[in-house]
Amino acid sequence: MTRIFFRSAFAILFCILGIIGGHELSLHYASQIAATGMIEFLRDFGLPTIGAIVGIAVSPLFYRLFETLVFAIEDSIARLQPAEALSGAIGLVVGLVVSFFVRDIFQGFTQLPRYGPMLSFVLYALITMFFSYLGVRVGLRQRLSTWTRGAMHGGDAPPKLLDTSVIIDGRILEIVQAGFLDGRLIVPKFVLRELQTIADSVDALKRGRGRRGLEVLSQLRDASQSLEVLDRDVHERDVDGKLVVLARDMGAHILTNDFNLNRVASLQGVKILNINVLANALKPVVIPGEGMAVAIVKDGKEPNQGVGYLDDGTMIVVENGRALKGENVSVEVTSVLQTAAGRMIFAKLKR
Numbered sequence: 001m002t003r004i005f006f007r008s009a010f011a012i013l014f015c016i017l018g019i020i021g022g023h024e025l026s027l028h029y030a031s032q033i034a035a036t037g038m039i040e041f042l043r044d045f046g047l048p049t050i051g052a053i054v055g056i057a058v059s060p061l062f063y064r065l066f067e068t069l070v071f072a073i074e075d076s077i078a079r080l081q082p083a084e085a086l087s088g089a090i091g092l093v094v095g096l097v098v099s100f101f102v103r104d105i106f107q108g109f110t111q112l113p114r115y116g117p118m119l120s121f122v123l124y125a126l127i128t129m130f131f132s133y134l135g136v137r138v139g140l141r142q143r144l145s146t147w148t149r150g151a152m153h154g155g156d157a158p159p160k161l162l163d164t165s166v167i168i169d170g171r172i173l174e175i176v177q178a179g180f181l182d183g184r185l186i187v188p189k190f191v192l193r194e195l196q197t198i199a200d201s202v203d204a205l206k207r208g209r210g211r212r213g214l215e216v217l218s219q220l221r222d223a224s225q226s227l228e229v230l231d232r233d234v235h236e237r238d239v240d241g242k243l244v245v246l247a248r249d250m251g252a253h254i255l256t257n258d259f260n261l262n263r264v265a266s267l268q269g270v271k272i273l274n275i276n277v278l279a280n281a282l283k284p285v286v287i288p289g290e291g292m293a294v295a296i297v298k299d300g301k302e303p304n305q306g307v308g309y310l311d312d313g314t315m316i317v318v319e320n321g322r323a324l325k326g327e328n329v330s331v332e333v334t335s336v337l338q339t340a341a342g343r344m345i346f347a348k349l350k351r
Contacts, residue, residue, distance in 0.1 A: 010059040010066070018055025022048035095135025099128040157183030159252040160273065163243055164194050166255045168213040171275055176224050185227045185255075187217065188246060192229060194239050244270055280338075283312050286345060290333045294318065294347070296325045316345045324349075 103124055160183060166172050167187070175181055195217070199210030221227050234249075236242045240261045247254050247270045254265055257275040265272050286292070294308035294316050306321025318324075318331050331347035 006066075007060070007063055010063040011056050014055035014059040014062065015052045016055070018051030018053070019048040020051070021055075022051025091135035092132055093135070095131035095133070096128065098135075099124075099131040102127060102131075158271075159184040159186050159250060160255045161243055161247050161250075161252050162187050162191065163254060163256040163258060163261060164191055164198070164213065164239065165258045165261075166275055167191070167195060167216055168198075168209050169257050169275060170212065170216045171279070172255060173216050173219050173223060175275070175278070176220060181224075183226065185220065185224055186230050186252065187227070188233075188243065189229055189231045190233055190239055190242050192217075240264060244268055279312075280343060283314055283343060284310075286333050286336060288333050288335055291330060291350060292316075292333070292347075293328055293330055295328045296321045299325065310345075314343055314345060316347055319346070319348045321349065 160181065162172065162185060172181075176185070195210055195213045197210070198206050199214055201207045201210060217227075230246075232246070234242045234245045236245055240258070241264075243254055243261070244265050246252070247265070248268060253271045253273050254261070255273045255275070256262060259274075259276075262272045262274050292310075294310070296306035296308050296318060298307050299305065299322050300307050300317050304320045304322050306318045306323075306325055308316045308318060308321075310316065316331070318329070319334075321329065321331075330350040332350050333345055333347050335346045337344045337346070
């Protein structure tokens with residue numbers, strides 16, 4: 001019903017435009033029409049009728065263009081978060097209001113001979129488009145006010161953007177299954193494309209990692225009802241840059257285990273949830289003087305050192321433990337070294 005209404009409206013409007021155009025043509029070529037002896041017929045009926053027929057004939061073409069434009073705008077708006085669409089609309093209104101108040105600046109151009117009114121109209125149209133576009137851009141960048149941040153995720157936990165490294169790592173699946181993550185989990189489409197590129201790599205190792213990441217995503221979708229793929233791109237060259245800009249615009253956090261992305265995002269005010277930091281925080285706390293049992297599995301870098309590992313993967317370097325490789329020994333912790341890559345425990349054999 002709506003489509004029929006708009007088709008009919010377009011046909012009527014273009015019919016009216018055709019009648020006006022035909023009448024204007026009859027006035028413009030009045031001398032040539034007078035030579036035919038049919039000036040009144042062509043002026044009042046002939047050319048306006050032809051114009052109306054042409055207008056009705058071309059109206060479906062313009063309706064299809066109109067419909068395509070509407071669908072494109074609708075699709076673009078649908079990709080936005082509600083608060084983004086709201087702030088963009090507010091920016092547009094502010095831009096139109098500003099352009100309305102500066103319109104008087106161009107009134108003086110109307111006094112110019114011949115093309116003054118046209119020049120005034122063109123300049124006003126340009127300044128209106130400028131302020132409207134600027135308002136929309138500023139609104140989408142969330143610079144109008146900070147109150148839209150809270151509306152971005154409806155008062156719930158902020159959405160989390162997953163990067164390629166944390167998907168391939170796979171531990172995110174166990175964290176989600178354990179219920180330690182709330183809010184929406186979002187995989188941007190450019191991250192998915194990078195994952196597919198890795199899965200299609202000629203290098204067997206990369207291909208295996210990529211396929212593992214796709215499998216993790218499939219299991220994440222089953223484990224979390226809030227996982228979604230976001231079909232939105234930003235004007236940045238690399239995936240990390242796109243993630244940072246997107247997270248800043250959406251008020252989202254980034255889930256990663258990439259140390260470089262961690263640093264870049266933190267510098268730009270984006271909150272990072274680093275899986276490696278979480279893993280280190282969950283490791284048992286040990287203090288100097290504490291005793292424990294460990295199996296010496298290999299030689300250390302320094303002379304007479306032996307190396308073992310706790311169940312969580314923490315490395316223990318045992319002084320004078322090389323000769324006891326392959327044995328379970330009792331050791332006493334002497335010091336603990338915490339680094340960005342993890343934690344190392346230094347110990348000595350118990351007497």
